[in-house]
Structures are given as structure tokens and as C-alpha cells.
Amino acid sequence: MKARIKDLAKELNLSVATISKALKDSHEISPETKKRVLELAARLNYSPNPYASGLRRKNSHTIAVVLPEVADSFFSEAINGIEEVARENGYHVLIYLTHESFLREEAILREFRSGRVDGILISVSGETAQSGHIKAALAEGIPVMFFDRICEDVETTHIITDDFESGYNAAKHLLDKGCKKIAYLAVAANLSVISSRMKGYQKALAENNISAGDLNVIHCSNDIEKNYSVVLDLLNSNNRPDGIIASVEKLTTSIYLACAALKLNIPSDVKVISFTNLHTAVILNPPLTTITQPAFEIGKMAATVLFKALGKRDVALKKQTIVIPSALNIRASTV
């Protein structure tokens, strides 16, 4: 006969609630107790029945995470945060990558409308300039929440970091270190995060009486080789910046390689700051000053808010913006 939770409880002399929490990997339960419960569950062949409980609760216990890519330290750490909370809550996580394509994102959202998932966490693609596909999912009663890259016009919960302040702090730091001509390397300028960081950068420059005409916003793309040429051209021009802010991680390698190719020293010729959570930032040549985003915390918070809403009869997500601040980590690339 199949073991039930109460069989485990009896055998271990623990409450049913404790067993249930241990099976969900809840932080309320000690590692030792979890280990005992999991070992007994394995021995007695206990397994929850997703169909029985799914029918009763009319849900799939599955959420979708839609994001541009996974080979990026911000998104991979955010997934870690989401997965941790999902596990504790007994949810399964479907991953969908848009590879920065709006058409792909639209197609993915369309599939959810047949009721595969209980909720959606999304960080939109670089091409996403409209939100009809997301509003359509919401209109069908599927909770959708944004993390990091949001659509401002969609009334739901947004979990973000302080991009405006981070852009401001990055530019302010470069100005403090003596930079006179700071370039901001953007990708997909329509993205909330890219434009907020840019506005922060612009504000810092304006405060230092650098006129709008002297702003140096350079548009990059997802093509690493093209980005390399763009950066090379910038650094070869008469208008060569003495400071660069990279709005996304993937631009870092292009900047460092272009400086090396032109024999420009970082930081004495050009100072560099990137938005990234790369663990290797400390061992780059030179170590990289970063705006380090709370990626894991953003993932965790997004999943926590979503599961809390899914636990209620009315799963409507509040219109709210939760902001978790980033940190400026100063290293040799700017000092």
C-alpha cells in the first residue's frame, strides 16, 4: 500500500504539518528533520499525487518563467531565487527563453492561454515595445508578474531594482574620478531597465553642467561581433570617451577586448563600469567596477509574491512596484 503523509508522521513521531513542510523543503524545518523525512519517504515510496490535488485545487502547480536568456549572470541567479521558493511551495517551474525576440515572446504567451500554468513571471525581450500579449493573458485570468524588465503600462506587481539610481551612481562615480566624457552603451533603448539607467546617467551629467549635446549614448545589439566593431569605432573616434557605462553584462568583453586591441589602458585611458553579477569581475584585467544587482533576491521576491497570491481565492496581483536596491562595487577598472 502506498504511504501517506500521516504514515510518515506516525513513524517519525512528528506532526502531519511538519512532514508536509519538510517535504516542501520549507526553511521552517531543520536540515536534520528534512533529511529524516526524505529518507523515510524514499524508503516507504511516498510520492504526492499531482493529479488528485490538481483536480481538487483546479490548478497545475506549475508556473512559467519567461525571460530573454539564461546565459547571463543576472538571469541565472534570478532563476535560482525563483526555483528555491518554488520548491518550498511545491511548485514546478517551466522555463521559456525569448532570445530577445518579441514574436517568440508573443507565441509563448499565447500557449499559456490554454491553461498550462497557474501564473507567469516575465522579464520582457529587448524587442518588446507593446504589451497586448501580456494583457491578453491577464484578461483570461492568468496572473502575470514582471521582474526586472517590465511593461510600465500593465497594472500588476513589478519587482525591480533601482535602475535610475544605479545609472546615476555609475555616472556620478565616473565624474568623481575625473571623467569628462562618459559614454552610455545601451541595448534595446525601449527596455525599462535600459532607459531608467540612461535617465540616471543623464541626470548625473546634467548636474555637472554637461549639456545634452555632449551626451554619448551608443546603441549596441545582441550581436557580439557587431558590438565589438561599434566599441572599436567609438574608441577610435575623435570623440573618444574617458569613461564607459555598459548597461548589460555582455558588452563587457567587447569593451575590454577593444581597449586591448587599441592599447588603451583601463582605467588610465578609459574607465569602465558594467551592470553585471559576474563572479569573475574580481579577476578580470583589471578587476571590474560593477553595479551588482540583487538578482537572487529579485527572483525570490517575485516567486514569493506570486505564490502568496496563488494561495488565495482571488489571485489578482496588486498594482505595486517593489524595489530592491543594487550596489556599486568599486574595483580597479575605475580607480
Added chain:
Amino acid sequence: MKARIKDLAKELNLSVATISKALKDSHEISPETKKRVLELAARLNYSPNPYASGLRRKNSHTIAVVLPEVADSFFSEAINGIEEVARENGYHVLIYLTHESFLREEAILREFRSGRVDGILISVSGETAQSGHIKAALAEGIPVMFFDRICEDVETTHIITDDFESGYNAAKHLLDKGCKKIAYLAVAANLSVISSRMKGYQKALAENNISAGDLNVIHCSNDIEKNYSVVLDLLNSNNRPDGIIASVEKLTTSIYLACAALKLNIPSDVKVISFTNLHTAVILNPPLTTITQPAFEIGKMAATVLFKALGKRDVALKKQTIVIPSALNIRASTV
């Protein structure tokens, strides 16, 4: 012809009831008997009555990817490969992270037995030294395929890279560059990939008449701070190596930081090679010589083979090993 329970019973000289209980991992059956039953079931391609579960399982159009972590360039690129093929084939991808815990991996596998997914792609945790949980899933008719980190005793399809040759090539390269004392930094020595790479390293050393007593296998863990102390101690010892092979990406930062702390020059004091797909390898201080694994291709191949099998009436995965070679990329950390 497809094996039935009574075929298994006859072959093992056991009752049908015993076989049935063993397949359900019942606690009434001894581990030894379970092992015999599961191995035979896997060999004879036994899968349970399709009316009971097979049809339902093949309808979810969902696969599970079970892997240790996502914040690692190998695994994130492998996910990219899997996701690309899944999308083309109309499949959904559930992601489960074991965080290198065997108990967690067991618990995840147990959930699938109630029929959530059509197939499983797994790269096992660092703690996984036995494969009963995987054989149990196979015995219930769920196709399971390994990529990268395999259990050699499970008869199914394994997609790997040439770890032995890569370990050999890494050590050979260091020997060619004049290293006399080469350390191999291992994590989870029971893992197929770690031990294959180590055997390759040992062979290269043996060919150069370096005796087994001079082998320098250092055991690291998943704790970055502990690894840093381990590497620091190694480099501070009388037995200081002049060459280091890092078996996994996450050891790289510890090695570079420990060399910097001790003012050891890479490569003149210590040469360093890592197994990694890091895009930043080229901009490290100094640029890092890597064994670059075909991560994206391994993911793509794994998903392709699985979906091809799922498209057939009989989804049994062949016992086969597909090897996609890695490449040695020589950079300034070794020359």
C-alpha cells in the same frame, strides 16, 4: 517483443507480486532484489501497462531537465540547446535544480513517477553515487537520458564530451610547457566527468614517468570560501604545484585570487587551465587557457535524441554513448 511483468518474474525466479512491488520501490522488498529487478527491467525494456499511465504520460508534451545548477556557463548553455530543440518540437521544459544534493535529486525524481513529464534529461548531482532513483523512473516507463554527468550503470543514452581525452590534453599541455608538478583540483570525485578527467590527467603524468605518489589530486567542494582556503594552503605548501587543472569553472576565481594574494605570477610561477565555457576567459588577468566543452551542442543533441524517441510508439532509449569532443583553447595563463 515488449517484456511483461511475468517475463521478469520468470527470468528472476520470483513471483509476479514481488516484481510488481519491487518496481514500485516497496519497502517490503530488499534493496538487493529491487536492484536485480530494476536492472533486468531496464535491460529488457520493461515498461508498465500503457493503459494505466503511458498514454497520459506521452500527452503532457513536457520534459524535465534535472541539473545541479544554472549559474554555470556549461549548464546555462546546455539549457539553451535543450530549449531550442524543445521549442522546435512543441515541447515544454521544466527545470529542476538539485544544488548538488542527492536527497533533493531523489525527491525530484520521485515526483515524476506520478506522471508529470514525458521524459527526463538529467545531469546528476555531485553527491549521486547510486542510481536506484533513476532506474525506478525507467522501470515505470519514463524515458531518462543523461547528459554530461552520467551514471554509467544505467542502460540508456548518454550524451557526453571526451572527458578522459580532455583531462589528458590539459595535463599534456602543462607538461609540454615545462610543468613538473601538476595539481588536479577535483570536486565530487565520484562524478563521472570528474573521475574521467582525472584518469586522463593521471595517464599523461604516467607517460612522463611521474609516479602515482607524486600525483596531486586536491579535493574541493561547493563552498567557494572553503575552496579559496584549500587553494591558498596548496600554494603556500612546500609541495606547491607549478601547474593547476581546475576540473570545474567555479574553482577558477579561487585560484586566481589565491595567486594574487600570494603574489604568484600566472603563468610564470603557476600555470592554470580550467574546464569552462566562460565568455570572460579572454579578458581575465591573464587570459585563461580553457577546455571548452560543447555545452550548447550537448544540450541540443540530448533533446534531439529524446524527442525522436518520444515520437515513436516504443520510446525505449537505446543503450548508447554519444561523445561530442571538447577543445583546448590555449591562452596566456599557460604560455
